[in-house]
Amino acid sequence: MAESWIYRFFGGEDDFYGRAYDWMLDNGRTEREVELLLGLLKPEPGTHILDWVGGWGRHAVRLAQRGFKVTLLDFCPEYIEGAKAAAAQAGVEIATVCADFRETPASIQADYAINLFTAGLGYLTEEDDLIALRSLHAALKPKAKVLIDTMNLFWIVKNFRERMWEESSNGNARFLTEHRFDFWANRIHASVILQDLEKKAERTGEHNERIYSAADLARIMCAAGFKPVEIYGGLDGSPYSFDSKRLVMISVRP
Numbered sequence: 001m002a003e004s005w006i007y008r009f010f011g012g013e014d015d016f017y018g019r020a021y022d023w024m025l026d027n028g029r030t031e032r033e034v035e036l037l038l039g040l041l042k043p044e045p046g047t048h049i050l051d052w053v054g055g056w057g058r059h060a061v062r063l064a065q066r067g068f069k070v071t072l073l074d075f076c077p078e079y080i081e082g083a084k085a086a087a088a089q090a091g092v093e094i095a096t097v098c099a100d101f102r103e104t105p106a107s108i109q110a111d112y113a114i115n116l117f118t119a120g121l122g123y124l125t126e127e128d129d130l131i132a133l134r135s136l137h138a139a140l141k142p143k144a145k146v147l148i149d150t151m152n153l154f155w156i157v158k159n160f161r162e163r164m165w166e167e168s169s170n171g172n173a174r175f176l177t178e179h180r181f182d183f184w185a186n187r188i189h190a191s192v193i194l195q196d197l198e199k200k201a202e203r204t205g206e207h208n209e210r211i212y213s214a215a216d217l218a219r220i221m222c223a224a225g226f227k228p229v230e231i232y233g234g235l236d237g238s239p240y241s242f243d244s245k246r247l248v249m250i251s252v253r254p
């Protein structure tokens with residue numbers, strides 16, 4: 001899998017994802033997500049939360065600010081460095097692990113894990129996801145809860161668009177995304193052109209993800225030793241349906 005798109009898309013000199021998605025750093029959005037996920041997961045105060053595949057720590061730092069013990073795992077060294085700097089600036093401590101999610105260290109022993117914004121799962125093969133989930137299982141305490149937030153296959157299918165224009169929240173960038181759906185694998189392939197309107201520069205990036213149905217995600221969660229217990233259509237706890245943009249699944253590590 002050394003040739004996978006993940007090694008070109010995240011971090012490195014080009015860092016397509018970091019540049020294209022810096023609108024995610026928008027404080028309002030992340031702040032809201034943290035409030036919603038706390039409302040849904042209801043972690044005991046002061047417990048240990050693993051932000052599994054947590055990028056540059058936009059959720060991790062805010063959870064530490066709310067008094068949780070936080071470990072952030074991501075495979076991208078630049079994002080981990082960014083998270084450390086953000087934590088230092090916020091005056092909080094977070095533990096960081098720069099590792100592939102298939103090698104989540106068993107020593108973490110967290111009470112909760114969160115996996116937000118379609119992170120890691122679906123990027124590689126189902127076997128890779130199973131290996132990753134098994135390593136997550138070993139890194140959690142008995143009775144730990146896991147919240148996974150990912151795309152909803154049914155919404156994607158109902159709202160499928162071959163071409164899509166979007167603009168960044170600050171109006172400085174535009175994205176043209178072309179989508180192709182692989183029906184054999186339930187994988188969505190995206191080619192993105194990012195136009196930097198300030199620098200008048202263009203760059204391109206590609207990514208593809210297998211989109212799990214709730215049933216398929218529940219199946220691999222069970223295969224990894226978890227017990228799926230709740231599904232929602234978003235972090236706001238809305239019911240899961242064909243029209244929910246997201247699939248949020250909470251599972252327990254028995």
Ligand SMILES: C[S@@+](CC[C@H](N)C(=O)[O-])C[C@H]1O[C@@H](n2cnc3c(N)ncnc32)[C@H](O)[C@@H]1O
Pocket residue numbers: 006010024052053054055056057058073074075076079099100101102115116117118119120123
């Ligand atoms: C869509 S981002 C989501 C990050 C974070 N959860 C958030 O909401 O900001 C996906 C993240 O997956 C990380 N990633 C991709 N493949 C990975 C892997 N095999 N192991 C660990 N991290 C990985 C990337 O570095 C990136 O930070």
